[in-house]
Amino acid sequence: MLDTAPNRPDLPPEIARRRTFAIISHPDAGKTTLTEKFLLFGGAIQMAGQVRAKGEARRTRSDFMQMEKDRGISVSASAMSFDFKEFRFNLVDTPGHSDFSEDTYRTLTAVDAAVMVIDGAKGVESQTQKLFEVCRLRDLPILTFCNKMDRESRDVFDIIDEIQENLAIDVTPASWPIGMGRDFIGCYDMLNDRLELMDRADRNKVADSIEIGGLSDPKLDEHLPAAAVAKLREEVEMARELLPTLDPQAVLEGHMTPIWFGSAINSFGVKELMGGIATYGPQPQPQSAEPRQIAPEEGKVTGFVFKVQANMDPKHRDRVAFLRMASGHFKRGMKLTHVRSKKAMTVSSPVLFLASDRELAEEAWAGDIIGIPNHGQLRIGDTLTEGEALRVTGIPSFAPELLQTARAGDPLKSKHLEKALMQFAEEGAAKVFKPAFGSGFIVGVVGALQFEVLASRIELEYGLPVRFEPSQFTSARWAQGSQAAIDAFTKANQAHIAHDNDGDIVYLTRMQWDIDRVQRDYPDIRLTATKEMM
Numbered sequence: 457m458l459d460t461a462p463n464r465p466d467l468p469p470e471i472a473r474r475r476t477f478a479i480i481s482h483p484d485a486g487k488t489t490l491t492e493k494f495l496l497f498g499g500a501i502q503m504a505g506q507v508r509a510k511g512e513a514r515r516t517r518s519d520f521m522q523m524e525k526d527r528g529i530s531v532s533a534s535a536m537s538f539d540f541k542e543f544r545f546n547l548v549d550t551p552g553h554s555d556f557s558e559d560t561y562r563t564l565t566a567v568d569a570a571v572m573v574i575d576g577a578k579g580v581e582s583q584t585q586k587l588f589e590v591c592r593l594r595d596l597p598i599l600t601f602c603n604k605m606d607r608e609s610r611d612v613f614d615i616i617d618e619i620q621e622n623l624a625i626d627v628t629p630a631s632w633p634i635g636m637g638r639d640f641i642g643c644y645d646m647l648n649d650r651l652e653l654m655d656r657a658d659r660n661k662v663a664d665s666i667e668i669g670g671l672s673d674p675k676l677d678e679h680l681p682a683a684a685v686a687k688l689r690e691e692v693e694m695a696r697e698l699l700p701t702l703d704p705q706a707v708l709e710g711h712m713t714p715i716w717f718g719s720a721i722n723s724f725g726v727k728e729l730m731g732g733i734a735t736y737g738p739q740p741q742p743q744s745a746e747p748r749q750i751a752p753e754e755g756k757v758t759g760f761v762f763k764v765q766a767n768m769d770p771k772h773r774d775r776v777a778f779l780r781m782a783s784g785h786f787k788r789g790m791k792l793t794h795v796r797s798k799k800a801m802t803v804s805s806p807v808l809f810l811a812s813d814r815e816l817a818e819e820a821w822a823g824d825i826i827g828i829p830n831h832g833q834l835r836i837g838d839t840l841t842e843g844e845a846l847r848v849t850g851i852p853s854f855a856p857e858l859l860q861t862a863r864a865g866d867p868l869k870s871k872h873l874e875k876a877l878m879q880f881a882e883e884g885a886a887k888v889f890k891p892a893f894g895s896g897f898i899v900g901v902v903g904a905l906q907f908e909v910l911a912s913r914i915e916l917e918y919g920l921p922v923r924f925e926p927s928q929f930t931s932a933r934w935a936q937g938s939q940a941a942i943d944a945f946t947k948a949n950q951a952h953i954a955h956d957n958d959g960d961i962v963y964l965t966r967m968q969w970d971i972d973r974v975q976r977d978y979p980d981i982r983l984t985a986t987k988e989m990m
């Protein structure tokens with residue numbers, strides 16, 4: 457547990473104004489649309505529609521391939537910075553497809569909060585639930601947006617009940633919808649006592665906002681049909697009786713989520729949500745690390761890599777490492793220590809992702825995400841500091857659930873294939889194991905679609921046809937123990953042993969029985985399904 461209160465008055469203003477968050481949702485709930493509107497109101501893009509064209513993770517295979525082709529562009533959507541009032545928002549994209557859960561998990565280690573988008577007609581769906589559980593592991597504050605209120609949706613009390621029950625979190629309404637579907641008129645802003653009315657004629661127009669003096673204000677009757685006013689008064693009264701009131705501290709601790717209702721496509725409710733992120737969302741948080749935690753206001757710069765993207769430009773084999781700044785004030789050209797290799801590294805061309813453009817980052821503060829182009833030195837989980845040997849903790853690597861053997865279409869090209877696979881392994885797109893015996897590579901992924909994406913990328917980016925074939929193994933576990941124990945274990949189990957791309961020992965098998973046997977016969981060996989990246 458981190459030992460500091462979530463929001464502190466003593467942070468330097470540049471850090472205190474930063475909000476770094478991700479959006480979690482089930483496919484189709486409206487994440488892309490909401491992102492567009494964030495950027496639109498953040499002044500980052502002139503027109504909505506630009507993000508969609510840029511390959512948000514889509515559901516179908518063909519879309520995926522297109523996304524991979526459009527890599528340079530889809531990558532710039534991995535982290536987006538924009539301003540809202542006096543705040544700087546850093547939105548980190550989570551891959552939409554469930555096949556990329558590991559990548560998603562790591563993304564969530566780089567943010568301080570999550571916005572949960574749900575579809576008002578569907579409520580909490582499976583992918584939302586999964587992602588929520590991940591946020592819960594880190595007690596991430598969550599702000600909820602209930603989208604598509606312009607369509608027939610469920611009863612508001614039902615939606616709130618479902619979130620409370622399925623996700624075991626207190627829900628407090630920040631706004632209350634007036635009507636739904638065709639009759640959706642707008643919302644009553646419960647936090648600011650305002651009436652927000654939706655403009656159906658112009659989807660990019662922000663709602664009219666009308667100050668009112670409480671629900672008994674006769675202004676309500678001027679603007680709303682009588683039946684809607686009566687229903688609103690009754691429902692809000694009930695909500696105030698039955699539901700908890702907003703407790704900012706409980707929100708910051710992840711025990712309570714405020715919910716806003718709206719329609720992203722109609723730009724409705726989005727500004728209120730943004731205001732909520734600014735007011736109730738957390739400032740940059742301390743980061744757990746060894747041997748000590750890192751506080752954002754520390755004068756010295758530290759940061760960690762949570763994502764690596766290779767081959768953004770196929771002409772140059774460059775990679776971009778996405779660094780979450782954990783502390784300090786970074787300036788371009790700074791010399792930082794790469795803690796794993798203990799080498800100095802001058803960061804001369806860091807990039808900041810401003811929606812559709814990459815820009816050189818002249819400076820960055822704790823909370824920001826910058827991209828560092830490099831030739832492979834930077835890996836997921838790496839820490840950069842101004843010299844201190846700190847290592848950020850809590851960025852896991854999961855055992856893959858599906859294993860296949862990769863073979864080069866042309867046997868003479870297997871060295872090339874090895875290089876390509878290693879790059880993807882370092883990018884975190886797959887696990888690559890080299891068996892101690894025999895030839896070929898065993899590639900492990902979390903979701904089946906990833907094999908196809910990999911094959912297509914290897915062909916596109918390296919010009920290498922590749923085949924994935926069923927492997928004799930179905931599970932992989934990392935083996936840990938003293939050198940002597942590892943030596944004895946690997947010697948006796950050669951046919952099951954492989955090395956991952958870091959050179960660590962992996963035990964491959966097809967049967968849980970084998971794993972149980974190892975744990976019985978080798979009490980000094982620990983087989984684990986996750987490995988902390990370092």
Ligand code: G4P
Nearest residue numbers: 482483484485486487488489603604606607719720721722
């Ligand atoms: P995702 O990234 O979470 O997968 O969702 P996305 O924003 O792509 O939205 C999924 C679909 O829902 C899109 O329709 C989008 O237009 C629609 N949508 C988003 N917000 C709202 C809303 O507030 N109200 C209504 N009625 N629809 C909304 P689509 O048909 O899949 O795509 P498109 O043809 O509109 O581009």
